[in-house]
Amino acid sequence: MSRHILRNGTGLIALLAAFATPAFADGLTVSNWDGYMAADAIDNFNSETGNTAELVLHATNEEIMGKLIASKGVGYDVVFVSSPFAEVLNNLGLAETLDHAKIPNIGNLYTEATTLSHDPGNTFSLPYAWGTTGLCYRSDLVDTPTSWNDLLKPAESVSGKTTMLATDRWLLAAGQLSLGYSVNETDADKMAEVRDLLIDAKGTLLAYDDTTFYAKLVSGEAELVQAWDGWCNYGIGENADIKYVIPEEGSDLWVDTMVIMKASENKDAAYEFVNYILDADNHRWAAENILYKVPNEAAMSGVDGGLIETFPNMGMAPADMLKFEQLRDVGAAQRDYSRLVSEIKAAN
Amino acid sequence: MPLAESGPPMADRNTFRLMLLILGVVFAFLYIPISVLVGLSFNEGGLPTAWTGFSTKWYGALLENDDILKAAGNTLIVAVFSTLLSTILGTLLAVGVEIRRRNGKWLETVIFAPMIIPDIVLAIALLSMFSLMGVKMGLHTIIVSHVVFNLAFVCAVVRARLKSFDWSIVEASADLGGSTLNTLRRVVIPVLMPAIIAGALLAFTLSVDEFIIAFFTAGAGRSSITLPMQIFAMIRFGVTPEINALATLVMSVSVVALALSQRLNKGGLPGQ
Amino acid sequence: MNGFLMSTDRRPMLLMTPALLWLFGLMVVPCLLILVLAFFRRGIYGGIEYTWTFENIALVFDPLYFQIFMKSAGIAGLSAAIACVLGYAAAYAIAAMPRRHQPLLLFFAVLPFWSNYLVRTYAWIVLLNREGLIVNLARWIGYEGELPSMLYTEQAVVIGLVYNYLPFVILSCYAPLSRLSPEIAEASRDLGGSAWTTFRRVTLPMTVPGIATGFVFVFVLSIGNFVTPALLGGGQFQMIGNLVYAQFLTANDWPFGAALSMVLIAVMLGLLMGQAVVAERASGGKRAPDG
Numbered sequence: 001m002s003r004h005i006l007r008n009g010t011g012l013i014a015l016l017a018a019f020a021t022p023a024f025a026d027g028l029t030v031s032n033w034d035g036y037m038a039a040d041a042i043d044n045f046n047s048e049t050g051n052t053a054e055l056v057l058h059a060t061n062e063e064i065m066g067k068l069i070a071s072k073g074v075g076y077d078v079v080f081v082s083s084p085f086a087e088v089l090n091n092l093g094l095a096e097t098l099d100h101a102k103i104p105n106i107g108n109l110y111t112e113a114t115t116l117s118h119d120p121g122n123t124f125s126l127p128y129a130w131g132t133t134g135l136c137y138r139s140d141l142v143d144t145p146t147s148w149n150d151l152l153k154p155a156e157s158v159s160g161k162t163t164m165l166a167t168d169r170w171l172l173a174a175g176q177l178s179l180g181y182s183v184n185e186t187d188a189d190k191m192a193e194v195r196d197l198l199i200d201a202k203g204t205l206l207a208y209d210d211t212t213f214y215a216k217l218v219s220g221e222a223e224l225v226q227a228w229d230g231w232c233n234y235g236i237g238e239n240a241d242i243k244y245v246i247p248e249e250g251s252d253l254w255v256d257t258m259v260i261m262k263a264s265e266n267k268d269a270a271y272e273f274v275n276y277i278l279d280a281d282n283h284r285w286a287a288e289n290i291l292y293k294v295p296n297e298a299a300m301s302g303v304d305g306g307l308i309e310t311f312p313n314m315g316m317a318p319a320d321m322l323k324f325e326q327l328r329d330v331g332a333a334q335r336d337y338s339r340l341v342s343e344i345k346a347a348n
Numbered sequence: 349m350p351l352a353e354s355g356p357p358m359a360d361r362n363t364f365r366l367m368l369l370i371l372g373v374v375f376a377f378l379y380i381p382i383s384v385l386v387g388l389s390f391n392e393g394g395l396p397t398a399w400t401g402f403s404t405k406w407y408g409a410l411l412e413n414d415d416i417l418k419a420a421g422n423t424l425i426v427a428v429f430s431t432l433l434s435t436i437l438g439t440l441l442a443v444g445v446e447i448r449r450r451n452g453k454w455l456e457t458v459i460f461a462p463m464i465i466p467d468i469v470l471a472i473a474l475l476s477m478f479s480l481m482g483v484k485m486g487l488h489t490i491i492v493s494h495v496v497f498n499l500a501f502v503c504a505v506v507r508a509r510l511k512s513f514d515w516s517i518v519e520a521s522a523d524l525g526g527s528t529l530n531t532l533r534r535v536v537i538p539v540l541m542p543a544i545i546a547g548a549l550l551a552f553t554l555s556v557d558e559f560i561i562a563f564f565t566a567g568a569g570r571s572s573i574t575l576p577m578q579i580f581a582m583i584r585f586g587v588t589p590e591i592n593a594l595a596t597l598v599m600s601v602s603v604v605a606l607a608l609s610q611r612l613n614k615g616g617l618p619g620q
Numbered sequence: 621m622n623g624f625l626m627s628t629d630r631r632p633m634l635l636m637t638p639a640l641l642w643l644f645g646l647m648v649v650p651c652l653l654i655l656v657l658a659f660f661r662r663g664i665y666g667g668i669e670y671t672w673t674f675e676n677i678a679l680v681f682d683p684l685y686f687q688i689f690m691k692s693a694g695i696a697g698l699s700a701a702i703a704c705v706l707g708y709a710a711a712y713a714i715a716a717m718p719r720r721h722q723p724l725l726l727f728f729a730v731l732p733f734w735s736n737y738l739v740r741t742y743a744w745i746v747l748l749n750r751e752g753l754i755v756n757l758a759r760w761i762g763y764e765g766e767l768p769s770m771l772y773t774e775q776a777v778v779i780g781l782v783y784n785y786l787p788f789v790i791l792s793c794y795a796p797l798s799r800l801s802p803e804i805a806e807a808s809r810d811l812g813g814s815a816w817t818t819f820r821r822v823t824l825p826m827t828v829p830g831i832a833t834g835f836v837f838v839f840v841l842s843i844g845n846f847v848t849p850a851l852l853g854g855g856q857f858q859m860i861g862n863l864v865y866a867q868f869l870t871a872n873d874w875p876f877g878a879a880l881s882m883v884l885i886a887v888m889l890g891l892l893m894g895q896a897v898v899a900e901r902a903s904g905g906k907r908a909p910d911g
Binding site: 592 | 631632633634635636638639640642643644646647648649650651653654657706709710712713714716717725727728729730731732734735736737738739740741742743744745746747753783786787790815837840841843844845846847851861864865868874877878881884885888892
C-alpha cells in the first residue's frame with residue numbers, strides 16, 4: 001500500500017503537471033450578470049453559429065473588474081459591464097477597439113444609443129440595456145414616493161424597511177440627486193454634504209443590497225428600495241402591488257454595455273456573439289426575458305404591447321431617458337469616492 | 349451517582365445538572381441552525397414559513413442543475429489533487445521535522461503559519477503573485493494554493509502520531525541493512541498510515557469547503573468555479589430551497605470524511 | 621536518539637525540502653510581495669504605478685481607517701469573548717462527564733466546524749430574517765407586535781462569528797481541562813478552598829493557555845473575515861477583511877489593500893506572541909503533573 005503511494009507519487013506529479021498546463025483552448029467565454037440574458041441565448045448562439053461559447057456569471061461590476069484587472073483580461077472574450085466600468089477598461093487598454101464592419105447589426109441601435117457620452121460612436125463598447133435608477137416600492141404598504149428624500153429620510157412607518165444599492169456609484173448617486181448635484185460631482189464640500197446625508201439615511205436602512213432587493217419587497221422584508229428599473233420589474237412580475245417610480249429630482253441614465261477584450265483569443269467569435277445579440281429578434285428576446293429596455297430600435301418595436309402594460313417603465317422613450325445624466329468614470333476621484341463610501345459604511 | 353473519574357471535581361449532583369444544562373444549551377446552539385437547513389431541504393414548499401409536506405424534489409432539482417454539477421466536479425478535482433499533493437509533502441515534512449528535532453523557531457513558524465494566516469491575506473497575496481507573474485489562473489492555481497494550508501494540517505496530524513513513535517524499530521531496520529528509503533517505506537510509513545489517511549481526509553474536507561482562497565485564485569469561466577463559490581453566488585441572490593438541499597449534501601460529505609478521519613486516528617483530534 | 625537520520629544528518633532536511641519549497645514559493649514569497657506592493661502607488665485607473673511611497677502606510681493610520689479598524693477589532697473581540705465563555709463552559713462540562721463519553725461529546729461539538737462555512741452562515745439568514753423562522757415562530761406562538769429586523773445587525777454578525785468558531789474554542793479549552801488532575805483540585809479543597817475558590821485559584825489559571833489559544837484564533841479569523849459581515853451585516857458593517865476585499869475587488873487599489881493586509885499580519889503575529897507568553901507563564905511554576 002505505502003509503496004504504491006510513494007511510487008505513484010512521481011506519476012501523480014507528472015499527471016498534475018499535464019493537468020495544470022493550461023487547457024485553455026476553450027471556446028468563447030462570456031461574462032454577464034446572472035439572469036441578464038435569456039436562459040437559452042448561449043445555447044441558441046452555439047447551435048446557430050457552431051461556436052462553443054460558455055457563460056460565466058458575475059454578481060457585480062466590481063467583481064468582474066477585479067478579475068479582469070488581475071488577469072489583464074486574459075481568459076475572457078466578451079464582458080457585460082456598466083458604462084463607467086467600460087470606460088475604465090478602455091482607459092486601462094484592456095478593451096478592443098471595435099471594427100464596426102464586423103458588427104452589421106449595429107445599425108439596429110437607436111441613434112441616441114450611438115452617441116452616448118461615455119463612448120460616442122461606440123468605439124469600444126456596445127450598449128446592451130439601459131434605463132433609470134429610481135424607487136421600487138410596495139404600493140399596498142407605503143404611500144407613493146415622489147422624492148429621493150422619501151427613501152433617504154423615510155417616514156417612521158417605513159424606517160428599517162428600506163434598502164439602498166451597495167455599489168459605490170449608485171449609492172452616492174441617490175444622495176447627489178437628492179441634493180440636486182451631478183451624479184459625477186467631485187467637489188469635496190458638496191460630496192461631504194452627500195456623505196452626511198447618506199450617513200443619516202444609513203440609520204434607517206434595513207441593508208445595502210444590490211442583488212436581492214426585489215425579493216425582499218416580495219417577501220415583505222423591505223417596503224421601499226432603491227432599484228434599477230429592470231430589476232424592479234422582477235418584483236412587479238411576482239407581486240402586482242410592486243411599482244416603480246422615478247423621483248422628481250431625477251435619475252441617472254445607466255447603460256450596461258458589451259465590451260470585447262483586447263486579450264481575447266477568440267475575437268472573430270466575440271464579434272459574432274455581439275452581432276448575434278444585436279440582431280433585432282435576439283435582442284427583443286433578451287428584452288422580453290430580462291424585462292429591461294434595450295437600446296435597439298428594431299428590437300423594441302417588436303416587443304409585445306402587453307408586456308409594456310404590465311411593466312410600464314419598459315415603454316419609456318429614449319429621448320426621455322437621455323434627459324438624465326450618465327455615470328462617468330471619474331478617474332483619480334474614484335479613490336475619493338471609495339473613501340466616502342467607506343466613511344458611510346463605517347459610520348454608526 | 350455519576351461522578352467523573354477524572355477532570356474537574358464534581359461538587360455535587362446540582363453541579364452535574366448544571367453541566368448537563370450547559371451542554372444542552374451549547375449543543376442546541378450548534379445544531380439547531382444546521383437541523384433547520386436539513387429539515388427545510390425536505391420541505392415541499394421550500395419556504396421556511398410553512399411545512400407543506402415531505403419531498404425530495406429539491407434534490408432532484410440539484411441533479412438537473414448543470415452549473416452545480418459542474419461546480420461539484422471541479423471541487424472534487426481540486427480536493428483530490430490538493431489532498432494527494434499535500435499528503436505527500438506534509439508527511440515527508442512531518443517525518444523530517446520529527447527526526448531532526450532541533451528545529452529553529454523560524455522553521456516552526458513557517459510550518460505553523462499556513463494554519464493561522466488570515467485566508468484573505470493569503471488569498472490576495474497569491475492573487476497578486478499570479479497576476480504579476482502573468483500566470484493564467486484556473487483550477488490548477490486553486491490546487492497549488494490549497495496545498496499550502498493543507499500540507500500544514502497533514503503535517504500537524506502526522507507529527508502528533510510521531511510523538512509516540514517507537515524509533516527503535518527504525519534502528520532495528522537499519523541494523524538489518526535496510527537503506528534509508530527502504531526503512532521509510534517499509535517501516536515508518538506503514539506505522540504512520542492511519543495518521544496519514546486521517547490527515548488526508550482532513551485536507552480533503554478543508555479543500556472541499558474552502559471558499560476565500562478559491563474565490564481569489566480561480567480563473568475565468570465555469571471551468572474553475574468550485575462548489576463553495578457557487579454556493580456564495582446563490583446565497584447572494586437570495587434564499588432558495590436548492591441551497592438547503594445542496595448545503596445538506598455538502599455537509600454530509602464533510603461529516604463522513606471527518607468521522608472516518610476520527611476513527612482512523614483515535615485520540616488525535618484535528619486542530620488539537 | 622538512534623543512529624538512523626540523526627539531527628546532524630542531512631537526510632531529514634531532504635525530506636522537508638519539497639514542502640518547505642512549496643511554502644516558500646506559495647506563502648513566503650507572496651507575502652513578501654504584498655509587503656513590497658504596500659509601498660507602491662496606485663495608478664489612476666487602478667493597477668500599480670512603480671514609484672515608492674509611504675502614503676498607503678500613512679493611510680492605514682488615517683482616522684477613518686483607524687476607526688474601521690477599532691470597530692472591527694471590537695466586533696472580533698466581542699465575538700471571541702463570547703465564544704470563549706460559551707466554549708469554556710462547554711469544554712468544562714464535557715470534561716466533567718464520565719471519561720468514556722467524552723470523545724463522543726467532543727466529536728459532536730467539533731462536527732459543525734467541519735461543515736461548510738458559507739452554509740453555516742446561510743443558516744442564520746434563514747433563521748433571522750424578518751420573514752424568517754424565528755419571526756414566524758413568534759407569530760405562531762401568538763406574538764402580535766412588530767419585530768425589529770434581527771438580520772443585518774451587528775448582533776447578527778457577532779452571532780454568526782461565534783457560531784462558526786465556537787467548536788474550535790471548545791476544543792482548545794478541553795485539551796488543558798482534560799489533562800487537569802482531579803487530585804489537585806481535591807488537595808485544594810482539603811486545604812479548605814470552596815468550589816469557587818478552587819475554580820478561580822486552581823482550575824482557571826491552569827487552563828488559561830487553552831482560553832488564550834481559542835481567543836486568538838477567533839479574533840484573528842473574525843477580524844479578517846469578509847463573508848459574515850457581507851451576508852449577515854447587510855453590507856453595513858466593515859471588518860478589516862471587507863476593507864481588504866474592497867481594495868482588491870472594488871476600488872482596485874492594490875497597494876492600499878496590501879498595506880491593510882500587512883496590518884492584519886502584524887496583529888496576528890502580535891497576538892500569537894501574546895498567546896505564547898500566556899502559555900509560558902501558565903506552564904512555568906504551576907505545571908500540571910502530566911502536562
